Amino acid sequence: MRHAPQLSRTHTSGSAMLLPLLYILFLMSPWSWGTPLSLPATPPRFALHLPLYKREAAPSVRRRAPKQDAIGLGDDIDITYNVLIQVGETLTPLVLDTGSSDLWVLSSSCSTDCFSVTVPLYPQTSFQPSGLAVRLAYGDSQTGTYAQGPVGKDVAGVASLRLQDQYIAAILETNTSVLQSGSAGIFGLGFPVNSVIWNKLLVTKSAREAVIEDRSHPSFGTRIFPDLSRIRGRRTLVTRGTSGGSSSPSVGEALASFATNGPLLPRLILTGALASPIFAISLQRDTVDIGGNQGMLSIGELPAGIAAENLTWVPLRGYTVAEGGLPAPEDSPNEVYPITWEVAIDDVYFDGRKLPRSALATSNITLTALLDTGNSLIRGPRDVLDAIIAQLGGNTYKCAEAHTLAFQIGGNLYPVDPRDFGSQTFENTVSQCTPNLAVTDPPGSGFLYSWSIGDPFLKSVFAAFYYGNLTHPSQDQPRIGLLSTVPSDAAQRLQAAVQLANATLSGNFPVISEAAPSGSPPSSGTGVAGVPQAHSAPPSQISHSSGATSKLTSPIGVISLLTAISTTLAL
Template identity: 45%
Template sequence: MFLSCWCPTAVLLLLALVGPDVFTLARPLRLAERDQPAVQKGVTVPLGRRRVVRRDAASSGLGDFADLFYTVEVQVGNTSTAVNLDTGSSDLWVKSSDCHTTTCRSSTSVAYSATTFQSSGASVDLHYGDSTSGTQASGPVGFDSVGIAGLTVTDQPFAAVNRTNNSAVQYGGAGILGLGFPAQSFVQAAVINLEFNTPLTTDAFVSSIDSLGPVVSRLVQTGAITQPMFSISLQRDTIDVSGHGQLTIGQLPAGVDNSSVTWVPVRLYSPADGGLNPPTFAPDETYPLRWEVPIDAVFLDGQELPASTEQPQGVDSSVVSALIDTGNSLMRGPQDIVNSVLSSVSPAYAADSSAAPVLPCSSAHTLAFQIGGTLFPVDPRDFVSPNSTGDAETCVADNLVATDPPSVGTLFSWSLGDPFLKSNMVVFYYGNLSHPSVDPPRMGFMSVVPSNASLLLQDAISSAQQDGGVFSSTVDVAPTPGASSNTVVPTPPISTGASSATPTSGQGSVSSSHPAAATLPASSHLPNGTSPLRAFGSLWFSAFSTIVLLFCCI
């Protein structure tokens, strides 16, 4: 565990299918048709900066806590509060006024007032962490209106958490806004499980994405946004305060056109890889599981690094891929490659791998990832952190750590978190949620690293030296959203032929843990790494491994 990180774990399996035999979908727009900005159906949320101060890098504040937590303001019922952006999970949860754990009591964020909460009778128990760390969030699942940047979704299922020790809550957020795909949604699974309990409920699940799915997935399905995408850029609040973080939903950010973005396909998972078994109304489709893309190569200071020799656990090693995860405050990669990089930049680490990878702050290094044939570097200012308060001479390369090798259900070798996203704007394009072969999911990348980044690092060091060795940091507050201007009214659930089953005690509970598991129904446990959706299918697979979403744990 590293002092400057936090680590939630959640299952991330992409499923987004609504069969043509259930209802008719509008013709999906090809990417070329989406080049023009759709102002009426796209919104941008700035991750605002309040003021710049000179202080320890561990400064607290909403919006951006020391480049570890990035929050956005949401309106849940009558409560306006800040939640963490997370592309590594799908569910929305907020701490409620009934949460009295030590973490909740010490939180500065506004708790959800459950006066408008409509209980579903279901509950979730989400466990976040990897094999060495973990946090937890649990509580009832219900419905309320949810608004973000003027877009409001009515009757949105979410968890009103009444018990958590999650670090995001302790350091300025009230919960998590998951931006992943519906198949990783334990909230949706919990609600569906109360209504369906037959082999056909996988079909029922995917046909209810428009009414019971995650927030942004519902915006996509209901046509509330013109383009099925969102983009994220993160500001830099440590070492050298700069950048303007924002979340843009439904269009490319202002000033960005399609020609400046490198587009690559999201990796698809076959059932043998731990992917989804296709529903009966789309038997030939193969689906993605997470925001994961192939990477061509990795470079350090312009030199291509050798391929990892670590052996994957029962999966094809011919494709190297990376999970793009805003909830991860670090970059994680294969143990041998990480050791090689740290040994190259830190003589102390080269001599003793148990030592901290310290190095002179002035020795600028660039770690770059080749994606879609284009190099996307990590700014030298994002590669290192201050080693101690008052010391602008010695830094530590603690933003790069090792992760587990690929395995069934977790094919990625790298998890690229906030250091990468501070250096690169990333577009997350859902495509056709029902038939991905028609309009495949993809991701777009655009580097925002200036050509003089190394000089800017030197300037930041000089400035810190003149200020007692303290690098600049800032306090950011997630801006309060304006009045909602577009309301999404959910479509009533559509029957797929599955019979409703009267739930018995405990059947409405879904749990993810490490190892990830869901309880659907009570007394039946899913194998490690299994999507909550697999509880609804007619087949169960026991070969899935734990899906670890690698966030840094404080």
């Protein structure tokens, strides 16, 4: 579906890792960008491109004249991407995560190994406790990653946008790897109904911990399905849960609570602080061939020079009550609400051949994928990944080979850049690489997506996430806009990177980490359809870089970090 959203004012009616990835370069030009649509001339009230930060305090939502501010994202060797977030008086980098909805930060009172000399922790001096606590679990059935601590309110914001009384979790105990990846918590950009904090506040007497189980995978995006069964529909309770009492709010009360108890970005939308209910992301590349898209988060509108009509817009999956979704309100009985950033996939291709559909999911479940910045891999059905490995000829391949994994979405093919296809298998040789693929749970009870396509895919596209109307989605449909940014010479660039690694880095690809900046980094120009490009950095220039911008990480250090993240501290 190619329908560009009207990027004007917000509608408010009604109130990881170590497994490498498999990827691409489906050199299929020209790309189809969708039907051009004209955008309204209404000037935006506020939009920003993050993580801009200004130190002046804000008593409530800060509204400013129309403006554009820009700043880059932090990148920890392409494993996690973060942005500076203000929590109370603390400015600290948090993982940028479209796969979850909660904002949490490590407290300085953390009882586990939370000491950090580089990442500021949250002192809780201005924390207003709610008397509730949460245990946030991440992932699927294969690992067990959690973060737990009290829920309370404080000032929170991104850049110059701030909100008073934002509910957050001050984490006291965790086995996550956020500190190892240069972050102090997670900034969830999902929908309110997928927020554990929102659910906890809404239904304070429910046995929520029975649903938020200790299960997870090497990603920051959660696969734990929210329990919406206690929310009363138009006349009766949803049958999946326990009924009665003060712990059974109506759907009207649930929708009204989005503006007070919801995640930060939905609250900013519902308070009218943003020009449009949208954020957009481009991710930089800090491994193999440093550069690519400039890492940036934009909130409230698309970046300057990128037109909405150049993106292909596809609707999100809505979850019916029978599928565990939110019931419709009395004033709009046909509403069906999204739960996460999940879109339909037409087909998946590897090296030009269409892959078979998974036999692990029933045929009546639409093939969909979660777009998840908190996932450093491409995660999919076991039988389809086995087919890819078989077509590849084994679990490894020559690093100079430009394999092509592509997702057909909205009628267009979106390849993963071959430079993000995989990771070298061991130190001091780029002759062999391993695809960056991992198995995830098949759809069934709970989330219905078959694929979680993470950072390798998202480094190859410009992605816009449009919330639409949060309380009445039928009036302004939530959707995702995509624009492929893979250059036509990506295969040649991969081969040049292999040659350079052999010639200058003793057979190792360059690997750097960049701290989330507090200013706007310069762009090296623009790429496909005006997407800003990051500066490339040859290994000879990177090796002595230090400080706040970037540092070269030794291959041994990288291997140790990846092993730790993928085995014991994975999200």
